[in-house]
Amino acid sequence: MxxxxxxxxxxxxxxxxxxxxxxxxxxxxxxxxxxxxxxxxxxxxxxxxxxxxxxxxxxxxxxxxxxxxxxxxxxxxxxxxxxVLRLAAGYLGSNGLSNILQPRCEKLSAEVGAPCSAAVLDGAEIVFIAYGQPARLLNLTTNVGLRLPAFCTALGRVLLAGLPEAEMEAVLARHPPVALTPQTELDPARIRKRIAKARSDGFALVDQEAEQGFRSLAVPLRRHDGRVVAALNIGMHTERGTATALREGFLPLLRAQAAELAQQLL
The missing domain is CATH 1.10.10.10 (Winged helix-like DNA-binding domain superfamily/Winged helix DNA-binding domain)
Structure with a gap:
């Protein structure tokens, strides 16, 4: 050899x-x-x-x-x-999370008339494993497989909040924040405060930090033993309403979905 x-x-x-x-x-x-x-x-x-x-x-x-x-x-x-999609298909086909969450995202998106997605944490990034969008939107692409920084996304913050403190700190320390929009929070102390708030509140709301003109609300998805295994999100363009409207209108619905899913997630 x-x-x-x-x-x-x-x-x-x-x-x-x-x-x-x-x-x-x-x-x-x-x-x-x-x-x-x-x-x-x-x-x-x-x-x-x-x-x-x-x-x-x-x-x-x-x-x-x-x-x-x-x-x-x-x-x-x-x-x-x-x-290359054969590589992703193997994961999506064998991953119970995707099989459970894809129809849920499609149904939820149709009900609220807004994009709905689910993601898991991969290092310092989130990876979308399920995605649904309203039929009225003409964009035919899917976000499944899309990767975004965890620190500045609602999905990412609730997933980071679900990690043990030392593990979360290690992830943040290895990957310095980079601005995606003018609103992206880059101060490490304030990023940690927002993750801590997501942990205490049980949700995260990110306003145009990951995408200009787009707000996102996410809750953690916990399996039966309480461990966070994914996150569920509803997004809304800024012209549709305020951040308060997003939280008040959709947070109860997301929490209800998370509670229903708890016994299905292994």
Whole structure:
């Protein structure tokens, strides 16, 4: 079996990944994750710069991903293909949370006439695992799989509030806040106060911190033993009403949904 070169061995030891960690697999996944809404297609050089890897390494990773059907090459440009959805489909299909929450989000969205979503925490980000929107909205895209910073979203704050204090502090310490809108709170002390308030109130309301012109209200979803496993959200564009109207109109409904779901979430 080929031995690690000194640089790879040193990096692995420093990272604490252990002897069974596959550098090649990690690099391939990093290449996949480099693509996104603002980087829909890239050249080899752009991908290499994004993932901070040698061009030769990225070339081999891209070639492998093209052969496997996850990436398409058009001239000098590379882009993801629908084949990558097979990776997400495995998670969504095997994850009981998604199966339970997707129809609930669709039903709730139809009732209130506003977008409704559910998310879980992945490090310092939230990942949407269910999403519903009113039929009157012509946007045909889905937010399932979308990732956003946890610190400035209503879903994220209730999920962070559900962590043990030391774990929450570790997450925040590793990921300094970055502004998404002019309203995004960046002061670490005030961010922690808002998370603490979400914990004591049992909900979080975020006003245009994650998206300009959009407010969001979220409650934690707890399983039968009280552990927070996801969060449920209703969003509203600012022209539809005030933050107070959002809270007073939808918080009782969200709490009722959370109570109903408690016995279904494992």
């Amino acid at each position: 080929p031995r690690l070169n000194a640089e790879d061995a040193g990096r692995r030891e420093a990272a604490g990944h252990g002897p069974d960690f596959l550098e090649a697999l990690a690099r391939g996944l990093a290449v996949l994750q480099a693509f996104g809404p603002e980087r829909r297609q890239m050249t080899l050089a752009e991908v290499a710069r994004e993932v901070d890897l040698p061009r030769a390494t990225v070339r081999r990773a891209l070639h492998t991903l093209v052969v496997l059907g996850h990436v398409a090459a058009e001239g000098k440009l590379f882009r993801l293909t629908p084949g």
